[in-house]
Amino acid sequence: MKGAELPTQAQFHQAISSRSDRWYSACLRITRSPELAEDAVQEALLSAWAKRHQFNHTARLETWIHRIAINAALQMLRKNRPGLFEPLDIDVPDDGGGPEAAQHNRDIEDTFSAALDVLSEIERVCFVLKHLEQWRLKEISEEFDINVGAVKQAVFRAVRKLRVQLDGMQGEQS
Amino acid sequence: MNDETLTFYYYNDGLTREERQAVANRLATDPGTAARYQVICRQLDQLGAASITAAPSDMVERWHESINRAVRSESAMPRKPVLHTWSFIWGAAVTAALAIGIGIGVYISGGNVSEAVLPDVIVAANPNSSAFVRGLRVHLRESEQGLSETPFDATADRTLLLMRIIEQNRLFEKVAQRNDSPALARVLRSFELVLVRLAADDITPEEAEELQAKLLFELNVILTKLDRESSDESGII
Numbered sequence: 001m002k003g004a005e006l007p008t009q010a011q012f013h014q015a016i017s018s019r020s021d022r023w024y025s026a027c028l029r030i031t032r033s034p035e036l037a038e039d040a041v042q043e044a045l046l047s048a049w050a051k052r053h054q055f056n057h058t059a060r061l062e063t064w065i066h067r068i069a070i071n072a073a074l075q076m077l078r079k080n081r082p083g084l085f086e087p088l089d090i091d092v093p094d095d096g097g098g099p100e101a102a103q104h105n106r107d108i109e110d111t112f113s114a115a116l117d118v119l120s121e122i123e124r125v126c127f128v129l130k131h132l133e134q135w136r137l138k139e140i141s142e143e144f145d146i147n148v149g150a151v152k153q154a155v156f157r158a159v160r161k162l163r164v165q166l167d168g169m170q171g172e173q174s
Numbered sequence: 175m176n177d178e179t180l181t182f183y184y185y186n187d188g189l190t191r192e193e194r195q196a197v198a199n200r201l202a203t204d205p206g207t208a209a210r211y212q213v214i215c216r217q218l219d220q221l222g223a224a225s226i227t228a229a230p231s232d233m234v235e236r237w238h239e240s241i242n243r244a245v246r247s248e249s250a251m252p253r254k255p256v257l258h259t260w261s262f263i264w265g266a267a268v269t270a271a272l273a274i275g276i277g278i279g280v281y282i283s284g285g286n287v288s289e290a291v292l293p294d295v296i297v298a299a300n301p302n303s304s305a306f307v308r309g310l311r312v313h314l315r316e317s318e319q320g321l322s323e324t325p326f327d328a329t330a331d332r333t334l335l336l337m338r339i340i341e342q343n344r345l346f347e348k349v350a351q352r353n354d355s356p357a358l359a360r361v362l363r364s365f366e367l368v369l370v371r372l373a374a375d376d377i378t379p380e381e382a383e384e385l386q387a388k389l390l391f392e393l394n395v396i397l398t399k400l401d402r403e404s405s406d407e408s409g410i411i
Contacts, residue, residue, distance in 0.1 A: 012241045020237060024229035038233050039312055042240055046316075049244045050334070130185065131221060137188045152188050156178045163217050 007052050007061050012045065019062040026066065027073040029116065029128045036076045044069035070133060074143065077125065115165045119158050126151050127158035175200050180211050184218055243341075248334070306349065311400045313342045318393040321386055336373040340366055361396065365389065 020041060027037035048055070048065045055064055116124050129135040129143075130151075137155070141148045175197065182188035183197045201208045317339045324332050347362035368389045372382055 009241060009245050013238055016234060016237050016241070020234055021226050021228050024233070025227045028227055035308070038229070038236075039315075041229075042237060042312070043316065045237055045240055046244055049241060130187075131218070148188070152178075152182065155185075156181055159181050159218070159221075160177070162221055163214075166217050166220060 007048075007055055011061055012049060015062045015065060016045070019066070022062075023066050023069045026128070026133065027069055029132065030070065030073040030125055031077050031080075032124075036080070037073065040073035040076055041069050043072040047072070070129075074125070077121075115162060118161050118165055123154045123158040123161070126154035127162070130155045131159075175204075175207050177210070177214060180207075180214050181218070183211070184215055244338070306346075307400060310346050311397060313339075313346060314393050314397050314400070317342075318390055318397065321390060333373060336369055340369050340373075343369065365392070368392075 023041045023044065024037055027040040028034065031037050031040065044065055048061075048068050055061065116127075119127065126140055129140050130137065135143075137148050137151050140151045144151075179189065179193065179197060183194060186194075189197070201211055320335045320339065324335050343362055343366050347359050347366070350356075350359040350362060368385060371377065372385055372389070377385075
């Protein structure tokens with residue numbers, strides 16, 4: 001992509017063809033809802049198109065849209081689950097998000113996603129952002145307006161639980 | 175040295191410089207800690223190699239189509255002139271006047287929406303079908319969000335946004351009318367009247383704010399109804 005040229009319609013289509021699975025996967029891991037994940041990607045695309053003059057050419061278009069999609073997914077999650085990101089002082093088990101979330105989860109045939117089921121929502125989202133999206137702890141804390149310690153706690157709880165899951169899966173395989 | 179410290183050493187985040195140095199020293203001198211750290215690294219690396227969930231092809235098509243729609247919406251209004259900083263205020267006023275006077279005037283009074291811009295999924299959908307309801311919900315939610323987030327003084331952005339909403343609204347109204355859902359078509363038409371008024375060049379900021387508040391309220395009401403009744407096959411309004 002050259003200098004200050006705006007990303008073109010063709011480049012957007014190319015980005016969708018090559019990277020939309022990654023955007024969708026990332027949004028799905030955050031929202032646990034195929035519908036919300038689709039909406040988040042859709043919103044990101046339209047937002048990126050409308051604001052394409054703000055596109056910084058030091059990054060790739062796909063990466064820029066990815067980040068917008070993540071933000072859209074987080075916004076949708078917050079809207080659908082108010083109070084989700086209030087800091088937790090204790091390690092509480094997740095209630096699974098009710099029958100609707102459980103149904104969505106059954107639809108997600110992904111071993112890793114299944115492993116994420118053992119996490120509470122705050123643990124899952126903090127883990128996904130830290131581990132898979134490589135956000136800094138400070139960025140996550142600013143995003144959710146909670147302190148870094150709470151984010152750190154959530155990430156570590158997630159890691160601890162996932163390591164136990166991983167041990168279990170490896171035990172079953174051997 | 176606990177696993178939490180080793181985990182954040184792996185992430186290179188969440189530890190002070192002194193803490194990181196302490197971990198490095200321990201790893202260099204304590205084989206037990208080093209072995210434990212290796213296990214943590216291996217497991218975290220495995221977690222990072224998570225598989226990708228492919229988006230269904232019809233979903234990907236909808237994303238492509240949404241870009242096409244955005245392009246069509248943009249091409250329906252005059253291109254915004256490039257502004258120099260010193261002329262920003264006058265330029266914005268001229269842009270707004272042109273956009274509203276020419277863009278909305280030509281676009282909205284054009285009346286019919288081309289059949290070519292109707293997404294297949296919407297055309298095929300019956301207003302009682304989940305695809306239609308879902309699409310309508312997205313349209314209303316995006317309208318609500320867009321209107322809420324676009325400042326009243328961002329005239330050109332608001333004009334573009336309103337044109338997009340009106341275009342989408344007409345699509346849903348058209349399908350509702352075609353599929354014998356006059357009540358829904360009527361509601362959507364009433365939205366359009368408000369949207370057109372919001373885009374008018376003689377509206378005062380006070381009137382716009384009041385009108386938008388009412389519209390957002392109505393959008394909320396219908397969204398709530400849709401959420402509640404989406405599983406009810408007897409109707410959506």
